Amino acid sequence: MMPTAKKKEISKPTISEPVKAPAKMTLVSGIQPTGKLTLGNYIGALRQFVKLQDELEDTELFIFIADLHAITTPQDKTELRKSIRNVAALYLACGLNPEKVNLFIQSEVLEHSVLGYIMESTAYVGEMERMTQYKDKKGKQTEGIRTSLLTYPALMAADILLYDANIVPIGDDQKQHLELTRNLAERFNNLYGETFVVPEGFFPKTGARIMSLSDPTKKMSKSDENPKSYINLLDDLGLIRNKIKSAVTDSDGAIKYEPKKKPGISNLLTIYSSLTEVPIKDIEDAYKDSNYQTFKAELAEIVVDAIRPIQQEYFKIINDTKLDDILTAGAERARFVAQRKMQKVYKRIGLGRIK
Numbered sequence: 001m002m003p004t005a006k007k008k009e010i011s012k013p014t015i016s017e018p019v020k021a022p023a024k025m026t027l028v029s030g031i032q033p034t035g036k037l038t039l040g041n042y043i044g045a046l047r048q049f050v051k052l053q054d055e056l057e058d059t060e061l062f063i064f065i066a067d068l069h070a071i072t073t074p075q076d077k078t079e080l081r082k083s084i085r086n087v088a089a090l091y092l093a094c095g096l097n098p099e100k101v102n103l104f105i106q107s108e109v110l111e112h113s114v115l116g117y118i119m120e121s122t123a124y125v126g127e128m129e130r131m132t133q134y135k136d137k138k139g140k141q142t143e144g145i146r147t148s149l150l151t152y153p154a155l156m157a158a159d160i161l162l163y164d165a166n167i168v169p170i171g172d173d174q175k176q177h178l179e180l181t182r183n184l185a186e187r188f189n190n191l192y193g194e195t196f197v198v199p200e201g202f203f204p205k206t207g208a209r210i211m212s213l214s215d216p217t218k219k220m221s222k223s224d225e226n227p228k229s230y231i232n233l234l235d236d237l238g239l240i241r242n243k244i245k246s247a248v249t250d251s252d253g254a255i256k257y258e259p260k261k262k263p264g265i266s267n268l269l270t271i272y273s274s275l276t277e278v279p280i281k282d283i284e285d286a287y288k289d290s291n292y293q294t295f296k297a298e299l300a301e302i303v304v305d306a307i308r309p310i311q312q313e314y315f316k317i318i319n320d321t322k323l324d325d326i327l328t329a330g331a332e333r334a335r336f337v338a339q340r341k342m343q344k345v346y347k348r349i350g351l352g353r354i355k
């Protein structure tokens, strides 16, 4: 019942064009290197990527580290560098297979920025201002709000449309950005002629929104100021146990899934169910005569068992030059596809001299 991360070799990747026929579907997703990845990122994103890589047939996957998105808020240069590598290594440690996935760093494929600008020239200011993530993040800053914090969904649309993605696995918090991406694709197609595939979001059945351990009405977020609110995938295992044991719950003691009335225990049930794949109903039944303390202690072991193999893999990968080879090959393949798409976009709009 306990989940285990897949062991895999990091083999030297093959570059550029696949020998076999092109895949019929494309999957695109990214994670920002803004701090250390959390259990929320793992359940809502990374784990889904690994599952999809194994389940989907005839699909090419582009998974990237969204470093351009990270600079929508101030970042320390040394920390950002570290974070980019850290996210790349965690992608692999969680089980992404470089033979199946094009793994790359967003800023190394310049076409993202060019199409991002073109998407800004397709979107309306009012649409950007309505984005809840912008409003939340803006609310947290008093001054120096960067223009890119507002225009960021245009870059995210570019990330997706550049590769003709059909499937975009994301957590619930990104639904609005995906909806905007779909609108922009349709608007562009109407303005200039059929160019972009209109993508579909793919949301995990459970765990699309893991909540903060200290305030279960807020999403677990790696940029939260309170480190007790999240579980970092690289946290010491003892610390992880303590964070689960001290997670905020209510005082009535019943292990029941009622997100509105009992957000704390409901969140812990979601984590339990996502990691073990046992339906929430069955977990409620199993613990109906138990108490929070026992439930939390057992959940702590489940979380630790899920994270331990990821950490072991991570430390093998992080200083290995093969990680650079994988990122270089990933960027090359991404660039090839992106450049071909941009030629079409230039032609459609009438930019430059491409006929």
Ligand code: ATP
Residues within 6 Å of the ligand: 030, 031, 032, 033, 034, 038, 040, 041, 043, 044, 045, 169, 170, 171, 172, 173, 174, 207, 208, 209, 210, 211, 219, 220, 221, 222, 223, 224
């Ligand atoms: P930040 O705090 O910097 O905004 P974040 O922790 O929200 O970061 P992102 O880089 O924005 O992480 O998200 C990467 C992916 O992880 C996205 O698909 C997002 O939907 C998913 N994700 C992030 N937080 C959660 C969460 N608490 N529960 C489920 N999925 C999540």
Ligand code: LTN
Residues within 6 Å of the ligand: 028, 029, 030, 031, 032, 066, 069, 155, 156, 159, 160, 168, 169, 170, 174, 177
């Ligand atoms: N905006 C996302 C990260 C992200 C992304 C993407 C996800 C950037 N570009 C393209 C899916 C597809 C976030 O903040 N979670």
